[in-house]
Amino acid sequence: MRYVRFESSRGPRWGRLHGEEILPLSSAPYLCPDPSGEPSVPLSSVRLLAPVDPGKILCVGFNYRDHARELGRPIPDVPNIFMKPLTCLTGPDSPILLPAEEGHRIDYEGELVAVIGKKAFHVSEKAATEYLFGVTCGNDVTARDMQTPSNQWTICKGMDTFAPVGPWIETEADPDRLSICTKVNGKVCQSSNTDQLIFSVSSLIAYLSRYITLLPGDILFTGTPYGVGPVTAGDSTEVTIENIGTLRNPVQKMP
Numbered sequence: 001m002r003y004v005r006f007e008s009s010r011g012p013r014w015g016r017l018h019g020e021e022i023l024p025l026s027s028a029p030y031l032c033p034d035p036s037g038e039p040s041v042p043l044s045s046v047r048l049l050a051p052v053d054p055g056k057i058l059c060v061g062f063n064y065r066d067h068a069r070e071l072g073r074p075i076p077d078v079p080n081i082f083m084k085p086l087t088c089l090t091g092p093d094s095p096i097l098l099p100a101e102e103g104h105r106i107d108y109e110g111e112l113v114a115v116i117g118k119k120a121f122h123v124s125e126k127a128a129t130e131y132l133f134g135v136t137c138g139n140d141v142t143a144r145d146m147q148t149p150s151n152q153w154t155i156c157k158g159m160d161t162f163a164p165v166g167p168w169i170e171t172e173a174d175p176d177r178l179s180i181c182t183k184v185n186g187k188v189c190q191s192s193n194t195d196q197l198i199f200s201v202s203s204l205i206a207y208l209s210r211y212i213t214l215l216p217g218d219i220l221f222t223g224t225p226y227g228v229g230p231v232t233a234g235d236s237t238e239v240t241i242e243n244i245g246t247l248r249n250p251v252q253k254m255p
Contacts, residue, residue: 063223
């Protein structure tokens with residue numbers, strides 16, 4: 001099943017996707033909503049928003065073996081966790097805005113994003129899939145030049161629009177075996193599979209829930225594979241994940 005969040009005259013709305021039609025829902029899908037009773041809306045007639053409304057954006061660094069090697073880092077023994085502020089969340093077809101200051105290197109990082117479905121605290125890895133609502137596509141945009149000198153990640157990964165997510169949540173995809181591809185201006189720059197994750201989605205949910213209560217709607221960026229690189233104004237990024245879809249975002253200068 002696929003779920004979307006879309007713009008309407010009444011503000012952001014949730015819906016269940018059936019082919020090219022959206023059935024409006026009364027609330028977020030992970031809250032077990034009923035249909036709102038309104039008629040279906042054509043997908044082509046609405047502007048899709050990020051299909052999540054999280055309380056937390058959690059992220060994992062160096063979680064593909066090839067990406068760790070690319071950056072000259074050893075394979076980690078425990079997940080390298082960081083967070084992005086909610087203000088960096090943006091949706092499909094919305095622009096990634098470059099910082100107003102000139103001279104920054106801004107990198108794409110295509111990623112699988114996990115969506116938490118129910119409250120999780122101290123859950124086992126075996127039971128973790130019960131707490132996963134679904135998955136979607138994400139782009140962990142990073143100001144690389146600001147990350148490397150100081151090794152701090154909050155600003156370089158947390159600028160406004162630096163967390164595109166979408167186009168929808170898919171609840172039936174196997175997160176452990178999905179091909180993932182990132183393109184810039186139509187050229188393949190990243191190509192891998194989630195079976196190359198160092199820490200699986202289930203192990204990440206179990207690990208995080210030892211220390212942090214995960215709530216319905218929270219999201220987890222699960223790491224990026226080999227092939228990260230820079231984008232500039234005028235570029236277009238596409239993150240495509242098997243059985244989910246494609247997240248597209250143009251890159252623009254800050255107005």
